[in-house]
Amino acid sequence: MSAPTKVRVADYIASFLAGHGVRDVFLVTGGGAMHLNDAFGRERGLRYFACHHEQACATAAESYSRASGRLAAVNVTTGPGGTNAITGVWGAWVDSIPMFVVSGQVKFETVVRSTELPLRQLGDQEIDIVRVVSSMTKYAVMVTDASTIRYHLERALHLATHGRPGPVWLDIPMNIQGSLVDPAALAGYDPVEDRAAFETTDLDAVAADLLRRLRAAERPVLLVGTGVRASGTHEAFLRAVERLGIPVAVSFNALDALWADHPHFIGRQGTIGDRAGNFAVQNADLLLVLGCRLNIRQISYGWQNFARHAFKVMVDVDAAELRKPTLSIDLPVHADLRAFFPALDRALDAGGPGDHASWLAWCQERARRYPVVLPEYWKVVGSVNPYCFMEVLFRELPEGEVVVSGDGTASVTSFQAARLKKGQRLYHNSGSAPMGFDLPAAIGAAVATGGRVVCLAGDGSIQMNLQELQTIVTHRLPIKIFVLNNRGYHSIRQTQHNYFPDNIVGCGTESGLGFPDFGKLAWAYGIPFRRVDSHDALDAAVRETLDGEGPQMCEVFLDLEQVFAPKLSSRRLDDGRMISSPLEDLAPFLSRDELRENMIVPLLPDE
Known part of the structure; x- marks a missing residue:
C-alpha cells in the first residue's frame, strides 16, 4: 500500500483557488508570505500580478470582480503588508464586492495570541491582522491547524460569494504555510452551517401584492442599485424592466445598470443626481427599490422627505438594511434578487402591471427639459x-x-x-x-x-x-x-x-x-x-x-469655476433661516413657480 501523497499547505491553497475558478492573484511579496508567494508563482492555473502597494492589490481585486463578475485573490505578507491592504478591503466590504485575501503571518509560536499575554507584539513585523479586519470581512481566520485548511478555504469561498457578497481573509502563519497535508484526509465544509434564513418566505405572494399595487398606482418608479450586478441578476433585471414598463431611475454608482437610450431610463436619483431622476422619485406614489441600500447619498440627511408620498417596496438580501433608522419602508422584502426575479416573472405571467405610458412620458419630458450639460x-x-x-x-x-x-x-x-x-x-x-x-x-x-x-x-x-x-x-x-x-x-x-x-x-x-x-x-x-x-x-x-x-x-x-450641478444644497429663506432642501429642490435653485410646475405632489411648507 503506497503512502498518501502529501502537499504543502501553500500549494494546496493555490490549487484550491485555481480549481474553484480564480484565475488571477494581485500580490506584493514578503518574507512572511514566502511559501504563499512561491505557491502562487508555481500554480499553472493562476496568473499573478505584482503591484507596488498592497492597497492597490485589494483595489485591483475589487475592480476585477466588478468588471468580470469573477473572484480575484490578494496575497500580502505579515504586518504592514496586511495593514496596507485594509483600505481596499474596507471598500469591498461597504460596496458588497467579493474578494479573497490570503496573508502570510509569522510562525504561530511567535504570534501574540499563542502566549495569552497582553503583548503588543512578539514576532517580527507581527500583527494580529484577523482582529483588525474582522469588522470589514465576512470571514476572517488565522489558520493554526494545517488539517483545517480545506474547511476554511471552502467556507471562506462560500461566504464571499453567497448572500450579500464581501471580502474574506485567511491569515496563514509561516509554519502552517510550509506544513504538509494529505488532501484526501482533510475535512470539508458544509454550507448548511451558514444557510441564510430569509424573513420573507412567500415571494410569490409578495410579487402578486406588488403587481396589484402597480396596477393601482399612477406614478410608479423603479430605483435600481449596484446589487443587481452583485447578485448576478442584471439580465433578469433588464427583462423585468421590459415587462414592468415603468420609469427607471438609477442610484449613485449604478448608472451602468441601464443605458441612456433605453426607453425606460429617466435619470439619476440622489443628492448628486439630476433633476429628472429626483422629480420622478419625489413625485412617485409607488417606489420599488432593487439592489440599492438607500444610503445617505440617495435619501439625503432630510430622509423623512424622501419619496414622501410613495408606498415604498424595498428588496434587500441584508435584513439590517431594511431596518435602519433612516428608512421607513412600507413593504420590506428580505430576499435574494436571484429568488425575487423568478417570483416577479411568475406574477407578471398571471397579470400585467398596468399602463403607465403617460407617466413615463412625463418623466422623459423632464429629462429633456433639464439636461446636465448646459x-x-x-x-x-x-x-x-x-x-x-x-x-x-x-x-x-x-x-x-x-x-x-x-x-x-x-x-x-x-x-x-x-x-x-x-x-x-x-x-x-x-x-x-x-x-x-x-x-x-x-x-x-x-x-x-x-x-x-x-x-x-x-x-x-x-x-x-x-x-x-x-x-x-x-x-x-x-x-x-x-x-x-x-x-x-x-x-x-x-x-x-x-x-x-x-x-x-x-x-x-x-x-x-x-x-x-x-x-x-x-x-x-x-x-x-x-x-x-x-x-x-x-x-x-x-x-x-x-x-x-x-x-x-x-x-x-479643468475650469475651476464649475461647481457640481445640480446638487442638493441648503437654501436661505426670505426670513434668513437656512433649511435643508428636499431632493426635488436641487441647486442652482429653480424659481418656486418652476419647481411647483414639476411637482405633482404638494410642496413642503418651506419650499
Whole structure:
C-alpha cells in the first residue's frame, strides 16, 4: 500500500483557488508570505500580478470582480503588508464586492495570541491582522491547524460569494504555510452551517401584492442599485424592466445598470443626481427599490422627505438594511434578487402591471427639459468644463467599454453627464469613496477583461497610488488615463469656499498642497502624454488618447469655476433661516413657480 501523497499547505491553497475558478492573484511579496508567494508563482492555473502597494492589490481585486463578475485573490505578507491592504478591503466590504485575501503571518509560536499575554507584539513585523479586519470581512481566520485548511478555504469561498457578497481573509502563519497535508484526509465544509434564513418566505405572494399595487398606482418608479450586478441578476433585471414598463431611475454608482437610450431610463436619483431622476422619485406614489441600500447619498440627511408620498417596496438580501433608522419602508422584502426575479416573472405571467405610458412620458419630458450639460458650459475659454469633457469622452466610446473613476470630480461629473451606451461600464467605490482608487481599479479591470480600460483620475487622487503607473507599464495594460487637473482637491475646495471662505486649507497650491508636472511623470514612466486646455482641442485629444497603443495619459485642465450641478444644497429663506432642501429642490435653485410646475405632489411648507 503506497503512502498518501502529501502537499504543502501553500500549494494546496493555490490549487484550491485555481480549481474553484480564480484565475488571477494581485500580490506584493514578503518574507512572511514566502511559501504563499512561491505557491502562487508555481500554480499553472493562476496568473499573478505584482503591484507596488498592497492597497492597490485589494483595489485591483475589487475592480476585477466588478468588471468580470469573477473572484480575484490578494496575497500580502505579515504586518504592514496586511495593514496596507485594509483600505481596499474596507471598500469591498461597504460596496458588497467579493474578494479573497490570503496573508502570510509569522510562525504561530511567535504570534501574540499563542502566549495569552497582553503583548503588543512578539514576532517580527507581527500583527494580529484577523482582529483588525474582522469588522470589514465576512470571514476572517488565522489558520493554526494545517488539517483545517480545506474547511476554511471552502467556507471562506462560500461566504464571499453567497448572500450579500464581501471580502474574506485567511491569515496563514509561516509554519502552517510550509506544513504538509494529505488532501484526501482533510475535512470539508458544509454550507448548511451558514444557510441564510430569509424573513420573507412567500415571494410569490409578495410579487402578486406588488403587481396589484402597480396596477393601482399612477406614478410608479423603479430605483435600481449596484446589487443587481452583485447578485448576478442584471439580465433578469433588464427583462423585468421590459415587462414592468415603468420609469427607471438609477442610484449613485449604478448608472451602468441601464443605458441612456433605453426607453425606460429617466435619470439619476440622489443628492448628486439630476433633476429628472429626483422629480420622478419625489413625485412617485409607488417606489420599488432593487439592489440599492438607500444610503445617505440617495435619501439625503432630510430622509423623512424622501419619496414622501410613495408606498415604498424595498428588496434587500441584508435584513439590517431594511431596518435602519433612516428608512421607513412600507413593504420590506428580505430576499435574494436571484429568488425575487423568478417570483416577479411568475406574477407578471398571471397579470400585467398596468399602463403607465403617460407617466413615463412625463418623466422623459423632464429629462429633456433639464439636461446636465448646459449650453453655457461650452463657452469657457482657457480650460475645459468637466461636464463637457464627460460628454465628449462618452460620445467617443463604443459599446462595451469599461470606465473606472476616482472620487470627487471624476466620479460626480461622470455619473451626472455620461450618456452610457449598451454594455458600457462605469464605476468607482461609493461607500469608501477613496482617493487613489483610479489607477489600481483600472489595472483590475484591464486584467479581468483583457481589453481597453479608461481611467478617470483627479490630479489629487492619482497621487495616492501613483506608483501603480509602473505596474501598468510593466504589463503593457491598455489603460487610457485622463488626469483631471483642477489644481488639487476641488470637491473639498468647494466645501471650504462655502463654509470657510476666508481660510482655505490643504486643497491646492494656493493653500499648501503641491503637485508635480504630469508630463515629466509620464515621460519617466515611458507613457505617451498630451495636454488639453480648450474645448477646441478636446475632441482630438480624447480620440488620440483612446486610439494610442498601450498605456496613454492625457492631462485635462479643468475650469475651476464649475461647481457640481445640480446638487442638493441648503437654501436661505426670505426670513434668513437656512433649511435643508428636499431632493426635488436641487441647486442652482429653480424659481418656486418652476419647481411647483414639476411637482405633482404638494410642496413642503418651506419650499
